Amino acid sequence: MRTYRIKAIWKTLQGEGFFAGRPAVFVRFVGCNLWSGYERDRERDARRTGANCPRWCDTDFRKAGSRAYTAEALIAALQDIGGAIRFCVLTGGEPLLQLDALLVSALKQAGYFVAIETNGTMSLRQACTDPVTGKLIAPDWIVCSPKLPEEQLRLEFFDELKLIVPDYRPEQYARFARRARLHRLGGRPLPLLWLQPEDGPRLEMAKRCAVELALAHPAWRVSVQAHKILGVE
Template structure:
């Protein structure tokens, strides 16, 4: 009963930032997009003093190096219609939006996806894979799943802990997360085709920071031995856009 009530409520969305930029990674790199950063993550609190604690508690490496700001300070609350309107005002003619975090599926629901679709948006999401679409995006009113149009998963836990039913793109941050650790989860990839051939859309992204050169070489070496994978290049950093 509690779960059903959560799905039905027109809950407020806590948003850290909304901005227009270029998608810097993956299949849509270079495409104008409106990014929506949602508050909160289930693997790290977002505060410096909890990095080691959260890493040990969740058995995840990401709290040690994550540099994303998704804490509640300076955030704003919206309902689904208000948030869709705010995204429309920022994006203007751009109808490609990316829901990110933190972990956006902690907040995203069917009401928000419907509101964005009604305003003509193609909705992409960046998730760590620990939240089920069935739990987050099921519409009790319509009795069906209303998910984002495109799902990019960057897992931060072992594959047995991943609840995401399917994804379109998989991004592993090396050296902490490697292809052999996610061989079963890779089978959840949704098929996307160009000219009759399936797009791999399996990415290895070097961890940024002091050891980026070594991480980059590792990603290159793995891809050269595993042609279904690609090296992810963060073009937004090369282009110096936010």
């Protein structure tokens, strides 16, 4: 029986992007294709992948302390932890290493609005195409935060694009940004393009950089991590 290795499930507020402030139940998948998650491997994996994120990522997506769930068991856990909340965010690590059409379909059938946060290196169609029908069973909402150059990204489309500055900048992702699904507000296109300051020792410099880049690229907006301001996980 198909199972998914999950590090944590928790109820909180979505802290970033279009749905900032919305109650959500998060699911953190084990594993990432850019960093092992271990301190000793930070520089090795940065050199191996060409990504800067292993040097500053503070997320624990390691297998230790995780649990394997079937789709049915995971939904039961979401209902137990999240209660009436029907907005779930699948994150990692890299969720598309494990996510498939079976789980997305089961979550939707259980009434969940399914969002994912991905680094863009994985193909959505390869991960989430139903092997029986050949139909793509995509999440309802896709947030991409790329960590590699745009020519190495395989994600076919997304709803929000989030760049962590100062390492990642709009001019580096001009072509990739065109893969965004179009959303409108008042009949006008609403680009969901975000510049998020890197948290950590470079935060003050990163905040100044984000503001300067937004002023130079008006289609982009500065992302504020509301969950950290509010003191929630």
